[in-house]
Structures are given as structure tokens and as C-alpha cells.
């Protein structure tokens with residue numbers, strides 16, 4: 096493996112990388128960066144946590160330093176928190192350039208954003224919905240001269256899921272110049288390859304990490320088979336065990352709905368676990384505040400919907416628990432990819448009910464890895480079962496009627 100200089104990066108950028116502990120390029124960086132620096136469109140598909148962000152940030156900064164003007168680069172990404180994370184990488188690595196970047200996401204003030212856009216930032220990082228709103232409602236900025244368009248988590252941007260970005264993407268693509276460099280990155284590009292190729296108009300350089308498996312080797316992937324009614328007791332038992340044994344570990348628990356996210360958060364708090372949540376029914380300010388507290392390890396447990404499944408890079412996350420089995424292997428790959436990043440170890444545990452066994456089989460087939468059973472002392476789980484279920488019921492009532500519990504059961508008898 097070469098170093099960053101041999102890939103064509105300038106000394107000042109190599110120095111910036113070193114300061115951040117980025118010394119040797121990862122395979123996706125080593126393979127994609129020379130093509131990008133040569134001016135080619137590029138599609139990069141590499142596992143979670145493998146450094147895809149720097150693979151596009153570094154060449155853009157290099158080109159920007161050669162011919163700086165704004166607006167030079169547009170990055171689109173599916174979630175607001177990811178937009179902030181990407182902008183942060185541009186800001187830190189591009190510090191010597193005096194880089195002006197601007198973040199355009201929903202939930203924040205439109206007028207302030209419009210002003211920032213009209214100030215000609217070098218890099219705009221946006222979620223498609225809010226940027227399309229600005230394009231529809233204002234003519235105070237132009238993207239006619241952008242040189243780079245980057246679609247991060249590109250497959251998500253193009254799929255027609257519960258949040259459908261395709262209409263907004265059409266509005267955005269309409270105002271971009273045809274002559275530009277387009278880059279598409281994700282850990283799961285292959286399902287939507289044809290649609291993606293049509294966005295990168297010039298025959299793109301395509302790089303995919305050669306590996307049998309689609310998840311990283313450092314990730315220990317486990318499952319627990321449990322009846323639906325015992326699931327929460329397993330969850331409490333797991334959290335208790337991890338927090339007892341590893342006080343420096345952070346844990347993300349994924350669940351499928353905002354409601355479930357709220358109830359589980361309340362329930363784990365009743366057991367005195369330092370828990371915080373992230374889901375789309377929360378106000379944007381609250382989402383940022385919660386994520387910041389989790390990143391700073393003020394709270395060690397985050398309960399999230401799939402709004403946090405992609406891209407988030409939090410090195411302290413050692414465990415991912417899937418409270419529900421994801422319906423799509425792709426979602427599983429992104430969720431468990433929140434741990435075991437950049438060569439670190441991590442564990443994922445998926446709670447599987449009798450109705451989810453077929454889902455696990457299709458996940459295993461896609462990732463080309465067999466999940467191993469996670470050993471649990473069942474009698475310890477049964478000891479807390481009634482108490483956990485009573486607490487959950489109380490939390491459901493509190494959530495509906497927004498009244499505090501009439502009586503709080505003593506939870507201190509959980510001994511593990």
C-alpha cells in the first residue's frame with residue numbers, strides 16, 4: 096500500500112491527514128483518489144467504516160486549492176446528522192485553505208441558510224429536500240459552476256423508500272452544469288447500480304472492495320432467539336451485563352418505529368441506564384443535542400430508528416443491538432456498521448423472534464456470513480421478565496396519557 100503523496104495529494108493535505116492520525120490510505124482511498132484527481136467520475140463501494148468520506152473530501156480539497164471559487168462542490172446525503180459529519184471533515188481537513196462550507200438541511204432556519212448560500216461557500220453539504228426548497232423559492236445563488244457533485248449513501252438517495260428523494264434530486268440536477276465530476280459512494284451500491292450509472296454521465300471509474308463478505312471481519316455478529324414477549328427482558332439483561340463489565344463502551348440500539356424508540360428509552364431510564372434517543376419525530380435541535388451528548392459519552396446508550404443507521408461515525412460504539420430484525424439485509428449492513436469501524440473491534444446482537452427467522456436467512460445469504468448465537472443465562476432473564484414487562488406497560492401508559500407513573504417499582508433487585 097502506498098502513501099497519500101504517491102496518490103497525488105499535495106504536501107499540505109498529507110500533513111493535515113497526519114494531524115488527524117490518517118497516515119496510510121485505506122483501499123477505497125488508494126483506488127478511487129487517483130481516478131478522481133485525474134478528473135474521472137467515480138463510484139466507490141466499500142464496507143462500512145472504511146474511509147469513504149476522506150476518499151472524496153481529500154481530492155476535492157486538492158482541486159479546490161488549485162482553483163478556488165465558490166460554489167465549487169455539492170455533497171448530497173440522506174440524513175441531517177450525516178450532513179454535519181461530512182461538513183466537519185471538510186472543515187477540519189480544509190482548514191489551511193480557509194474553506195467556507197455551508198450546511199443546508201431541514202429543521203433549520205431557511206433565511207439564515209439562504210444568506211449563507213448567497214455568500215458563495217466553496218462546499219455545500221445538503222439533504223435533498225431542503226436544497227430543492229431553496230432552489231424552488233430563491234434565485235440568490237447559482238450552482239451553474241460547480242465542479243463536483245457527490246452523492247454520499249448514493250443508493251439510499253435513489254431508492255424510493257419512506258422518504259423518497261427522487262423528485263428533489265430532479266430539481267437539483269436540473270440546475271447543475273452537465274460538465275462536472277460526479278462521485279457516488281456507499282457500502283451498498285450494487286443493488287441500484289444501473290440508476291446510479293446514469294447520474295454519473297461519463298463512463299465512471301467503478302471500484303468495489305473485493306471480498307466474499309459484506310461486513311467487516313472485526314465485527315462479531317451474533318443473534319439471540321427470543322419470543323416477542325421476552326425480548327425486552329433480554330435487552331435489559333444485555334445492557335446490564337455490558338454496562339457492568341465495560342464502563343467505557345457505548346451502545347446503539349436500533350428499533351423500527353419512533354414510538355418504540357420513545358418507549359424503550361423511557362423503560363431503560365426507569366432502570367437507571369443513561370439512555371438517550373434519536374428519531375424523526377424529535378425537533379432538529381433536540382436531535383443534535385442528543386447526538387452530541389452520546390458522542391461525548393455523557394449518555395452511553397442511544398436508542399435510534401434507522402435515521403441513525405447510515406454513516407454515523409462514533410468510535411466509542413462497541414455494541415449494536417437490533418431490537419427488531421431488519422427487514423432488508425442492506426439496512427442490517429448499515430446498522431451493524433456503526434461499530435467495528437476503521438479497524439476496531441465490535442459486537443452486534445440481533446434479537447430474533449420466531450417470525451423473523453426467514454429475515455435472518457436472507458441477511459446471512461447477502462452478507463455471506465453465518466450469525467452465531469449469543470450465549471445468555473436464560474434463568475437470569477426469566478428472573479427479571481415480569482418486572483421488565485410491568486415497567487414497559489407503565490411507560491406505554493405514561494407515553495399515551497403523558498402522566499408520571501403512579502408508583503415506581505423498585506428496579507434495584509436486578510442482580511447479574
Ligand SMILES: Nc1ncnc2c1ncn2[C@@H]1O[C@H](COP(=O)(O)OP(=O)(O)OP(=O)(O)O)[C@@H](O)[C@H]1O
Nearest residue numbers: 117119120121143144145146147148282406408437
Ligand atoms: N486512511 C485512514 N486511516 C485511518 N483512519 C481513517 C482513514 N481514513 C478515514 N479514517 C477514519 O475512519 C473512520 C470511518 O470513516 P468514514 O466515516 O469515512 O467511513 P465510511 O466508509 O464512510 O463508512 P459508512 O459506510 O458507515 O458511512 C473515520 O473516523 C475516519 O476519520
